[in-house]
Amino acid sequence: MSLFLHKLLVAETDNTLTQMFRYLIVGGIAFLADYSLLYILTEGLHLHYLLSATVSFVAGLIVNYLISTLWIFRHSKLNNRMAEFAVYAIIGVVGLLFNNLLMYLFTDCLNIHYMLSKLITAALVMCWNFLGRKYILFNTK
Secondary structure (H helix, E strand, C coil), X not given: CCHHHHHHHCCCXXXXXXXXXXXXXXXXXXXXXXXXXXHHHHHHCCCCHHHHHHHHHHHHHHHHHHHHHHHCCCCCCCCCHHHHHXXXXXXXXXXXXXXXXXXXXXXXXXXXXXXXXXXXXXXXXHHHXXXXXXXXXXXXX
């Protein structure tokens, strides 16, 4: 493996661009879990899309946390994993509030299909989640 790929994909890093690249990959994986579950809960179980969006967002949050702490943000300001997850989750809850507000605005107010609303919303919320987690929780400088 080249040195560049090793730095980009394997080595520990505090480089914001490398972390953002990795976060896009992790976010993509978490998004697939979130998006798939949103569809299954709404179409398969006939739950209201906002309830489905909440449940699926939490599932994506857990996937994101597990992969992020193993691969992207290896050093936390906190030494306690439970406290770390609590702060991670609080940042995620703010993201969930953005998620549901934007989903409602796009779907109910602008009449955009809920699955397309989710695509737009996910991109916006991902920016909040990355910046919040990097600078509030994992910035050890």
